[in-house]
Amino acid sequence: MIRNFNYFIPTRVVFGPGCLEQLATIAMPGKKAILVTFADLSMSRLGYVERIVGLLKKQNIDVVVFEKVLTNPLTGTVDEGVALMKQEGCDFIIALGGGSPIDTSKAMSVAAANGGRYWDYVPAGTGGRKPVEKSPLPVVAINTTAGTGSEVTPIAVITNPDTNEKVSLRIDELYPRMSFIDPELMLSLPKGLTAFQGLDAFLHAAEGYISRQSQFITDRFALEAVRLVYQNLGECVNNGKNLEARTSVALASTLAGMVIALAGCITEHSMEHPISAHFPRVPHGAGLALIFEQYFTKVVEKGTVNDRLIELAQAMGVKVEGTDEAARAMCFVRAGVEMLRACGIDRISHEAFGIENPDVDQLTEDTFGYSSGNFVRDPYELTRDDVREIFTKSLLEAK
Numbered sequence: 001m002i003r004n005f006n007y008f009i010p011t012r013v014v015f016g017p018g019c020l021e022q023l024a025t026i027a028m029p030g031k032k033a034i035l036v037t038f039a040d041l042s043m044s045r046l047g048y049v050e051r052i053v054g055l056l057k058k059q060n061i062d063v064v065v066f067e068k069v070l071t072n073p074l075t076g077t078v079d080e081g082v083a084l085m086k087q088e089g090c091d092f093i094i095a096l097g098g099g100s101p102i103d104t105s106k107a108m109s110v111a112a113a114n115g116g117r118y119w120d121y122v123p124a125g126t127g128g129r130k131p132v133e134k135s136p137l138p139v140v141a142i143n144t145t146a147g148t149g150s151e152v153t154p155i156a157v158i159t160n161p162d163t164n165e166k167v168s169l170r171i172d173e174l175y176p177r178m179s180f181i182d183p184e185l186m187l188s189l190p191k192g193l194t195a196f197q198g199l200d201a202f203l204h205a206a207e208g209y210i211s212r213q214s215q216f217i218t219d220r221f222a223l224e225a226v227r228l229v230y231q232n233l234g235e236c237v238n239n240g241k242n243l244e245a246r247t248s249v250a251l252a253s254t255l256a257g258m259v260i261a262l263a264g265c266i267t268e269h270s271m272e273h274p275i276s277a278h279f280p281r282v283p284h285g286a287g288l289a290l291i292f293e294q295y296f297t298k299v300v301e302k303g304t305v306n307d308r309l310i311e312l313a314q315a316m317g318v319k320v321e322g323t324d325e326a327a328r329a330m331c332f333v334r335a336g337v338e339m340l341r342a343c344g345i346d347r348i349s350h351e352a353f354g355i356e357n358p359d360v361d362q363l364t365e366d367t368f369g370y371s372s373g374n375f376v377r378d379p380y381e382l383t384r385d386d387v388r389e390i391f392t393k394s395l396l397e398a399k
């Protein structure tokens with residue numbers, strides 16, 4: 001039976017190798033842009049900033065460059081960017097990079113149009129909960145990574161370093177006006193980032209498929225996205241110059257972004273946010289890799305969506321074996337762990353990522369505190385004891 005659904009993704013998606021050149025011809029939503037990108041200057045070093053400025057010049061669009069964004073972007077950076085765009089008279093925002101610059105740009109678009117500081121508009125934790133009354137300024141996303149899906153979602157995730165809160169703002173007006181997904185820009189991504197981002201895309205699709213808000217269209221996108229990641233991510237990690245594999249994972253990431261835009265994530269993502277908020281050197285994908293096996297083993301134990309896990313495994317091309325449903329659903333978990341191993345991220349070094357004395361009680365509290373939004377989408381009840389157990393097994397006992 002086909003269930004009722006509500007589909008809304010207003011972003012123009014320009015996809016494919018070489019598509020960045022179309023920046024010179026596709027009409028932009030303003031006259032002067034602020035280009036928001038990473039603080040490590042990597043986008044300048046790769047020549048992308050200069051190339052984009054040159055392409056937009058052909059349309060007589062001026063660009064002010066703001067290279068200040070960190071991994072796990074901060075609310076202070078958002079305010080600094082808004083101050084610069086006001087000073088320079090910019091009327092739209094170009095985000096260059098992955099989820100961090102895109103989310104920073106979305107947050108800037110809210111504060112620039114509505115005034116005040118960004119945290120005034122954050123709807124949870126210590127956020128000011130002010131309504132976003134004026135339409136945010138347009139954002140054009142140029143994606144150089146394949147994972148977050150932020151290029152097609154109405155979600156911005158920003159961290160407040162004073163309180164260690166990592167909070168999402170989700171409103172329809174935050175969908176980027178347009179997004180360029182050019183896999184050629186992804187050829188030089190390092191192995192680790194490729195693996196973490198690819199896992200993020202995989203989990204957006206898998207979580208959205210399990211979500212109570214899944215719908216006909218997102219289900220199709222999710223099954224294709226998990227297949228594309230499962231069959232191509234190892235090749236992207238081990239042979240980064242393979243454009244066909246990069247294109248497959250880029251498509252998966254965008255499809256998976258559309259899945260979470262509509263079906264949302266479940267509590268696996270809620271559990272990751274406190275990890276990377278407390279340990280800011282942990283990339284989002286690394287936090288997900290840490291909890292993947294224990295989280296989904298618990299989901300199998302709950303037993304309410306084992307049919308969906310089996311469907312995911314079958315879409316991935318995994319041989320589903322076993323006599324009972326739980327054993328068959330575990331094939332999904334084992335294949336996922338196998339994928340982590342093939343990508344070299346099955347063991348996350350606490351030392352390398354600055355994870356010191358993880359406080360599982362605090363992480364549990366924070367999962368239910370500022371990251372509670374996904375619980376309504378879980379088709380099972382994840383209790384405090386469950387969350388504490390998953391953190392304990394993933395962060396303490398696994399070492």
Ligand SMILES: [Fe+2]
Nearest residue numbers: 148200204284
């Ligand atoms: Fe994610």
